[in-house]
Amino acid sequence: MASFKPSIPSGEVHVIMGPMFAGKTTALLRRIKSEGANGRNVAMIKSSKDNRYAVDSVVTHDGAKFPCWALPDLSSFRQNFGGDAYDKLDVIGIDEAQFFEDLYDFCCTAADHDGKTVIVAGLDGDYLRRSFGSVLDVVPLADTVTKLTARCEMCGKRAFFTLRKTEETKTELIGGADVYMPVCRQHYVNGQVLIKAARSVVESHKSKSGTFSEAAPVI
Numbered sequence: 150m151a152s153f154k155p156s157i158p159s160g161e162v163h164v165i166m167g168p169m170f171a172g173k174t175t176a177l178l179r180r181i182k183s184e185g186a187n188g189r190n191v192a193m194i195k196s197s198k199d200n201r202y203a204v205d206s207v208v209t210h211d212g213a214k215f216p217c218w219a220l221p222d223l224s225s226f227r228q229n230f231g232g233d234a235y236d237k238l239d240v241i242g243i244d245e246a247q248f249f250e251d252l253y254d255f256c257c258t259a260a261d262h263d264g265k266t267v268i269v270a271g272l273d274g275d276y277l278r279r280s281f282g283s284v285l286d287v288v289p290l291a292d293t294v295t296k297l298t299a300r301c302e303m304c305g306k307r308a309f310f311t312l313r314k315t316e317e318t319k320t321e322l323i324g325g326a327d328v329y330m331p332v333c334r335q336h337y338v339n340g341q342v343l344i345k346a347a348r349s350v351v352e353s354h355k356s357k358s359g360t361f362s363e364a365a366p367v368i
């Protein structure tokens with residue numbers, strides 16, 4: 150007869166995604182706090198790449214705080230947190246999940262094998278509306294998926310996308326309202342046209358003056 154391990158409660162994966170300023174971190178914090186208030190052991194993880202507000206706490210755009218582990222990857226969480234402490238954990242929140250390359254494997258192990266409830270919050274798309282990191286990869290693993298919306302900064306309608314206001318073209322550019330704004334579809338498209346126009350002015354200025362040294366960015 151095969152011997153059976155003691156049964157581990159079934160885990161769950163929940164994904165909260167959307168553009169910047171959609172309240173993803175707020176929704177995650179609310180969920181984690183409510184799980185904690187119900188007597189479950191909770192932990193929060195965020196990427197150590199994002200140190201906009203604080204290293205050891207998750208902070209929403211409106212200032213709410215919660216202690217967390219800032220890590221470069223998720224595979225190091227168990228070791229950092231401690232094996233015994235990890236075994237006692239019920240719920241793990243992951244903020245800014247787009248920065249974790251090992252998100253899929255972590256969610257699989259934590260939910261399928263370790264019986265954890267994992268709540269993932271992150272950007273579904275980057276400023277070019279392309280899939281950002283591994284957030285979309287964990288959708289097939291998820292019990293629930295929630296796409297939150299923000300308010301378009303131009304017209305106040307529902308915003309689904311994040312527009313980058315600067316000319317920087319690398320995908321990972323950490324910033325807040327100084328760099329990004331939430332926009333509706335119409336203003337995303339208009340905004341891209343405006344940014345391209347502004348860039349071509351800069352490009353022509355650049356070729357005249359020769360004071361800029363970086364290569365011409367491409368959107």
Ligand SMILES: [Zn+2]
Binds near residue numbers: 333334335336
């Ligand atoms: Zn709009």
